[in-house]
Amino acid sequence: xxxxxxxxxxxxxxxxxxxxxxxxxxxxxxxxxxxxxxxxxxxxxxxxxxxxxxxxxxxxxxxxxxxxxxxxxxxxxxxxxxxxxxxxxxxxxxxxxxxxxxxxxxxxxxxxxxxxxxxxxxxxxxxxxxxxxxxxxxxxxxxxxxxxxxxxxxxxxxxxxxxxxxxxxxxxxxxxxxxxxxxxxxxxxxxxxxxxxxx
Amino acid sequence: xxxxxxxxxxxxxxxxxxxxxxxxxxxxxxxxxxxxxxxxxxxxxxxxxxxxxxxxxxxxxxxxxxxxxxxxxxxxxxxxxxxxxxxxxxxxxxxxxxxxxxxxxxxxxxxxxxxxxxxxxxxxxxxxxxxxxxxxxxxxxxxxxxxxxxxxxxxxxxxxxxxxxxxxxxxxxxxxxxxxxxxxxxxxxxxxxxxxxxxxxxxxxxxxxxxxxxxxxxxxxxxxxxxxxxxxxxxxxxxxxxxxxxxxxxxxxxxxxxxxxxxxxxxxxxxxxxxxxxxxxxxxxxxxxxxxxxxxxxxxxxxxxxxxxxxxxxxxxxxxxxxxxxxxxxxxxxxxxxxxxxxxxxxxxxxxxxxxxxxxxxxxxxxxxxxxxxxxxxxxxxxxxxxxxxxxxxxxxxxxxxxxxxxxxxxxxxxxxxxxxxxxxxxxxxxxxxxxxxxxxxxxxxxxxxxxxxxxxxxxxxxxxxxxxx
Numbered sequence: 207x208x209x210x211x212x213x214x215x216x217x218x219x220x221x222x223x224x225x226x227x228x229x230x231x232x233x234x235x236x237x238x239x240x241x242x243x244x245x246x247x248x249x250x251x252x253x254x255x256x257x258x259x260x261x262x263x264x265x266x267x268x269x270x271x272x273x274x275x276x277x278x279x280x281x282x283x284x285x286x287x288x289x290x291x292x293x294x295x296x297x298x299x300x301x302x303x304x305x306x307x308x309x310x311x312x313x314x315x316x317x318x319x320x321x322x323x324x325x326x327x328x329x330x331x332x333x334x335x336x337x338x339x340x341x342x343x344x345x346x347x348x349x350x351x352x353x354x355x356x357x358x359x360x361x362x363x364x365x366x367x368x369x370x371x372x373x374x375x376x377x378x379x380x381x382x383x384x385x386x387x388x389x390x391x392x393x394x395x396x397x398x399x400x401x402x403x404x405x
Numbered sequence: 406x407x408x409x410x411x412x413x414x415x416x417x418x419x420x421x422x423x424x425x426x427x428x429x430x431x432x433x434x435x436x437x438x439x440x441x442x443x444x445x446x447x448x449x450x451x452x453x454x455x456x457x458x459x460x461x462x463x464x465x466x467x468x469x470x471x472x473x474x475x476x477x478x479x480x481x482x483x484x485x486x487x488x489x490x491x492x493x494x495x496x497x498x499x500x501x502x503x504x505x506x507x508x509x510x511x512x513x514x515x516x517x518x519x520x521x522x523x524x525x526x527x528x529x530x531x532x533x534x535x536x537x538x539x540x541x542x543x544x545x546x547x548x549x550x551x552x553x554x555x556x557x558x559x560x561x562x563x564x565x566x567x568x569x570x571x572x573x574x575x576x577x578x579x580x581x582x583x584x585x586x587x588x589x590x591x592x593x594x595x596x597x598x599x600x601x602x603x604x605x606x607x608x609x610x611x612x613x614x615x616x617x618x619x620x621x622x623x624x625x626x627x628x629x630x631x632x633x634x635x636x637x638x639x640x641x642x643x644x645x646x647x648x649x650x651x652x653x654x655x656x657x658x659x660x661x662x663x664x665x666x667x668x669x670x671x672x673x674x675x676x677x678x679x680x681x682x683x684x685x686x687x688x689x690x691x692x693x694x695x696x697x698x699x700x701x702x703x704x705x706x707x708x709x710x711x712x713x714x715x716x717x718x719x720x721x722x723x724x725x726x727x728x729x730x731x732x733x734x735x736x737x738x739x740x741x742x743x744x745x746x747x748x749x750x751x752x753x754x755x756x757x758x759x760x761x762x763x764x765x766x767x768x769x770x771x772x773x774x775x776x777x778x779x780x781x782x783x784x785x786x787x788x789x790x791x792x793x794x795x796x797x798x799x800x801x802x803x804x805x806x807x808x809x810x811x812x813x814x815x816x817x818x819x820x821x822x823x824x825x826x827x828x829x830x831x832x833x834x835x836x837x838x839x840x841x842x843x844x845x846x847x848x849x850x851x852x853x854x855x856x857x858x859x860x861x862x863x864x865x866x867x868x869x870x871x872x873x874x875x
Contacts, residue, residue: 268449288471288473289473291514309492325512388493
C-alpha cells in the first residue's frame, strides 16, 4: 500500500473509531425478579456507555396483568440507546393460564406439553388448578397426575408443587377430531391459582 | 371504449422495509376506521403467541421510539415465526415471540416487540392513505425469508438466492431491462427517484442504469410531476426511501421504516411523496401509486400465508409465501375507502406492468407460474369509473420523538426563518423556471406549505403561524 493509501486507511479507521465511540450503549440491564407480589422490591443491575436515566411506568396488559415497566435510556453525543424490561405484579394469590400447543397423539389422546417458564414461576407454588376449555384434561406435573373435569371445577391435588417446570396436558379426541386432523385442538390450557412459595 | 388499463398513464412504486400488515394497518378494523379490513379486533387476546406456557397478545405501541434492536426475520427465523403445527400441518403464526426470545437469548417482556402494533395516530400518513384509497389486506411477501430475495422477486419475478447475500445478481427480467424491451411502438419511459444510495446499487449489473439519467434525486420528484410535459414524463416511477442499512454521510435521516427505526421518519417521507405524486391534478387522474413493504421484518401477522411455493436459483424450495405486508393502492381509479381482498404478492405489480405494456404476454415464466397459482394482478383493484381529486395528506406534527413537519404546519418561528421563507416565496413567484432547475426542492416545499395552510385554520395550533397572519 502506498504512503497516501496508508494515510487514507488510517484516516478511515480514525473516523470509524470517533463515530463508534460517540454512540451510547447498554451493555447489560437486568431487573429481577420478573414476577412480584404485594410490596416486594425489585433489584436493578445495569451497565451502560453514556449517561443513564431510568423511566418507570405501570399499566395493564391486554390480558389484564399489571405491568411495571422499567426503561433504561443511555444518552451520549445527542444519541440514545434504550431497553425496556417489564415486571408482572400479581396479587398475593392470583390465577394464571398455562397454555401449550398440542404436539403429540397417543392412541385417542392428544397431548400438549412443555416448560412453564421456570425463570418467572419457580418462586410460586400451585394452590389449585382447573380447565377453562370445557373438556376433560389429564394433567401431569411435579410427579403427580390429576384429572380436571370439563365443568371447570378446581382440583387441589397439585397443591404445593412449583408453578414453573414441565407440564403435560392430555385430552381425548372426539370422533370429529379423529376423522379430520384439521379439527384437532391446536392448544390446551389450564387455569392455575398460585401463591409465592415463601407464604 | 377506453378500458381501465388504458386510463393508467403513470405507475408509481414505493417499497418500504420490514413491517407486517397487522403491525401497520391492523388498527383499521380495531379502530373501526374500516371494519371490512382483515386486521385486528377486540378482544386482542385472540391474537396471541405462546411461549413457555405463557400467552403474549398483541398490544398497541404507546410511543413511536427507536426499538431496542432489529427483529429476527431471516429464513430459519421466519420458519419458526410461521410455526407449522405438528399435528394439523397448518401455519399457526404462533412463533414470533419464540423467534424473538431465541434471537435475544432472553425472557421476552409480556408486551413483546414483535407483537406491537401502531394505532392510527402514530402512523398518520399510512392510515390516511389506507382509509382514503384502497387497502390490500391479502398481500403477502412472495418468500418466507429476508429482504434481498423478496426484493429480487419484486423487481424481477425471480430470485437466484434464498437468503441475503453481498453483491447481488438479478436476471434479464429485472424491471428496468424489461421496461426497456417492453412497449410495442415506443419504449416505456421509466425513472427512479432516490436520495442517498439506491437499493439497485447492490446489483453490479444494474449500475449502468443507476449512473444514467433515469435515476434522479428525490427532491426533483415534485417538480418533475408538476412541470414535465406528458410526452416525456415517465410512465413507471420507482421512489426509494433513504435506507437505514445504507451508509450515511449527510444529515438526511433513514426513512425506510426498517427496525429499529421509529416509523415517524417513514411517515413523513410517505406524506411528502404522496403530496408530490398527487400535485398535478391532470397527471393524478391517471396515476396508480402503490405503497408496499418488502417483507414483514419479524413483526406478527395473524393470517397464515398461502401454500404457493417457489424454488430459488440456489435450489431452495419454499413451500409457502411469507407473512402479509402492508400495501395500499392510492389512485383515483380505486374507490375511496375500499378494501381489495384479492391475493397479491410483489409479482402482482409485474403482472400489472405486463398487462399495461405487453398486453397478452406474461411478464416472465416465473410470474406466469404465480399467476396460474392464484396470484392476481394489481388491475383487480382498479374498479372506479368516477374521477375524484387527491385530498391533501394530514399536516399534523409527527413526534418520533423529534418533531417532523412542525415548520410546515406552524410556519417559520424565528426572524431568520421568516426571511428565508420570504426569499423562497419571492423566487417561486418571480423566477419559477430557474427555481425548478436550481432549487427543485422549493417546488415540493411550496406544495407542502399550501396543503398545510388549507388545514391549519381547522387546528388548535398553539404556536404562532406567520403564514396565516399574512
